[in-house]
Amino acid sequence: MASKQMLRYLFRRFLFLFVTYVVATTVVFLLPRVIPGNPLSQLLSNLSMVAQANPEAIRAAERALMEEFGLGKPWYVQYVEFISKALRGDLGTSITFYPRKVLDLIVPVLPWTLVLLLPATLVAWILGNTLGAQAAYRRNTWVDKGVLTTSLVVSQIPYYWLGMIFIFLFGVRLKLLPTQGAYSQGVIPSLTFSFFVDVLRHYILPFLSIVVSAMGGWAIGMRLMVIYELGSDYVLFSETLGVSDKRIFKYVFRNSLLPQITGLALSLGSILGGALITEIVFNYPGTGYLLFRALTTLDYPMIQGIFVILIASVYLANFLVDFIYAVIDPRIRIGQEA
Amino acid sequence: MFKVMFKPLLKNRKFLIGFSVFLFFLVLGLFGPIFYRVDPTEMTWNHEKPPSREHPLGTDTYGRDILAQLIHGIRSSLYIGFLSAIISLTIGTFVGTFSAVKRGVVDETLMAITNIVLTTPSILVAILIASYMRVRNVEMVALILGLFQWPWFARAIRAQLMSVMSREYVYLSVMAGYSDLRLIFEDLIPTIATYAFMSFVLFINGGIMGEASLSLIGLGPTQGISLGIMLQWAVLMEAVRRGLWWWFVPPGVSIVAITASLLVISTAMDEVFNPRLREE
Numbered sequence: 001m002a003s004k005q006m007l008r009y010l011f012r013r014f015l016f017l018f019v020t021y022v023v024a025t026t027v028v029f030l031l032p033r034v035i036p037g038n039p040l041s042q043l044l045s046n047l048s049m050v051a052q053a054n055p056e057a058i059r060a061a062e063r064a065l066m067e068e069f070g071l072g073k074p075w076y077v078q079y080v081e082f083i084s085k086a087l088r089g090d091l092g093t094s095i096t097f098y099p100r101k102v103l104d105l106i107v108p109v110l111p112w113t114l115v116l117l118l119p120a121t122l123v124a125w126i127l128g129n130t131l132g133a134q135a136a137y138r139r140n141t142w143v144d145k146g147v148l149t150t151s152l153v154v155s156q157i158p159y160y161w162l163g164m165i166f167i168f169l170f171g172v173r174l175k176l177l178p179t180q181g182a183y184s185q186g187v188i189p190s191l192t193f194s195f196f197v198d199v200l201r202h203y204i205l206p207f208l209s210i211v212v213s214a215m216g217g218w219a220i221g222m223r224l225m226v227i228y229e230l231g232s233d234y235v236l237f238s239e240t241l242g243v244s245d246k247r248i249f250k251y252v253f254r255n256s257l258l259p260q261i262t263g264l265a266l267s268l269g270s271i272l273g274g275a276l277i278t279e280i281v282f283n284y285p286g287t288g289y290l291l292f293r294a295l296t297t298l299d300y301p302m303i304q305g306i307f308v309i310l311i312a313s314v315y316l317a318n319f320l321v322d323f324i325y326a327v328i329d330p331r332i333r334i335g336q337e338a
Numbered sequence: 339m340f341k342v343m344f345k346p347l348l349k350n351r352k353f354l355i356g357f358s359v360f361l362f363f364l365v366l367g368l369f370g371p372i373f374y375r376v377d378p379t380e381m382t383w384n385h386e387k388p389p390s391r392e393h394p395l396g397t398d399t400y401g402r403d404i405l406a407q408l409i410h411g412i413r414s415s416l417y418i419g420f421l422s423a424i425i426s427l428t429i430g431t432f433v434g435t436f437s438a439v440k441r442g443v444v445d446e447t448l449m450a451i452t453n454i455v456l457t458t459p460s461i462l463v464a465i466l467i468a469s470y471m472r473v474r475n476v477e478m479v480a481l482i483l484g485l486f487q488w489p490w491f492a493r494a495i496r497a498q499l500m501s502v503m504s505r506e507y508v509y510l511s512v513m514a515g516y517s518d519l520r521l522i523f524e525d526l527i528p529t530i531a532t533y534a535f536m537s538f539v540l541f542i543n544g545g546i547m548g549e550a551s552l553s554l555i556g557l558g559p560t561q562g563i564s565l566g567i568m569l570q571w572a573v574l575m576e577a578v579r580r581g582l583w584w585w586f587v588p589p590g591v592s593i594v595a596i597t598a599s600l601l602v603i604s605t606a607m608d609e610v611f612n613p614r615l616r617e618e
Contacts, residue, residue, distance in 0.1 A: 274551070
């Protein structure tokens with residue numbers, strides 16, 4: 001099934017994403033060293049200012065920071081060390097939670113983010129595309145106008161603000177659902193039914209805020225794609241041949257879906273960004289919440305570590321989408337130049 | 339020429355609605371501070387009061403007037419949006435046109451950079467850069483946001499210009515010995531003007547949204563006020579869970595209204611000017 005051309009395409013994409021990853025980590029490396037005002041030395045002097053409180057721990061953290069950033073060594077040694085560490089998954093030591101490793105802190109929060117982000121993104125994508133296609137198919141009816149108008153407004157609502165509105169309406173006013181966390185306070189995570197229900201109740205509001213506001217954009221895009229497709233030659237030709245509307249719509253839907261898959265790959269980053277902030281609004285114990293804590297305490301090794309992981313996962317997801325695209329698009333599957 | 343351009347727009351209901359809403363917020367941001375002369379930073383003893391005659395949109399934890407904050411916030415959010423849009427549009431136009439005109443190595447290099455920036459999540463990079471800056475003014479925030487949202491525009495106009503370049507009148511200009519710059523400004527830029535304007539509008543949205551996201555996690559402008567900063571304060575003070583709706587609803591509504599109206603304007607222009615969307 002996997003043709004030579006398809007493998008070549010995937011290899012090219014992989015190479016591109018790998019180079020991009022190295023460029024991105026280089027930027028992560030360069031930023032603290034080129035931004036004026038040198039935030040690291042700032043952080044060091046901050047640390048020594050509070051050193052009276054707990055001199056031993058602070059000095060240890062200071063040493064760790066020096067070592068983490070390889071300050072004092074020539075820049076190219078620092079750079080090679082940084083890249084090789086990043087590729088091996090060694091992300092250094094956190095300052096706030098000294099002496100815990102950054103990776104050990106990120107690993108437990110990642111599943112919460114994935115559990116929220118992946119289903120929400122997929123559901124929004126599927127619902128949005130279906131709605132948009134239906135609207136285009138019924139162009140200029142009240143269905144179309146309703147979908148378009150709603151989508152234009154809804155697509156511009158930041159996830160986190162919709163989250164605030166949901167918290168206020170369903171949590172504070174109607175008291176239907178919990179307003180923060182991933183499970184009730186004091187509950188110990190376990191594999192029981194009651195814990196599952198508890199998690200689910202906490203999950204509904206952040207999930208819905210992402211789904212609802214992400215859906216609009218997909219609907220707008222899909223509507224446009226389907227309108228374009230409906231005006232294309234093969235549709236007119238099929239109509240003159242007397243092919244049923246249902247079948248034509250199926251073809252059109254499939255063809256319009258391809259650009260939407262590319263669109264999904266391209267907007268992964270902004271979806272992730274929005275979801276991270278939504279986590280903060282909900283005090284949801286995911287990566288966004290951890291990042292927020294790291295940002296407020298200027299825990300630079302942790303900030304860098306989170307970014308190296310997040311950027312890598314965006315590229316990985318990109319590659320997955322490329323793979324799906326290659327499987328779905330016959331032009332790549334049979335090796336025709338797209 | 340302008341008559342031909344604007345007449346169909348002014349007949350489009352969507353455009354009129356979007357434009358009126360946007361104009362309302364623009365006027366509010368530009369002239370609001372002149373008519374509503376309340377200092378948004380002035381603290382009073384009226385803590386967290388719901389809307390009243392004295393404070394039309396209520397007050398926050400420090401007794402500051404929300405309406406005054408909102409007007410000033412709209413003003414600087416719009417400013418950040420415009421500024422970042424100008425930056426993105428300039429970079430995008432430059433990269434796109436030079437790729438299309440120069441071809442070859444220049445094209446390949448510029449497109450490689452474009453694709454790298456396109457694949458890299460811009461909001462994350464913006465967060466990372468902002469986290470290293472201790473002082474951030476409004477212009478810096480606009481710059482951080484504007485530096486990374488241009489790639490899709492550069493790619494789109496490169497593709498459009500490639501097809502324009504194969505038209506006869508461009509060949510004639512090349513044969514007549516036009517310099518690249520003259521070619522770009524006289525033959526090429528005019529063909530992408532409408533598209534550029536529509537993209538500019540979307541870039542403004544990106545800037546306003548980006549500012550709100552940055553500010554919410556405490557990485558917005560370090561002084562002054564913006565719609566994002568209002569939301570940040572509301573979140574910090576737990577306004578949402580304590581039910582102080584007059585605090586977090588107005589800035590959100592303003593963000594959605596401004597960006598949605600701009601999106602409607604751009605959609606309407608697409609419907610009017612894009613022959614593939616015109617109905618028979």
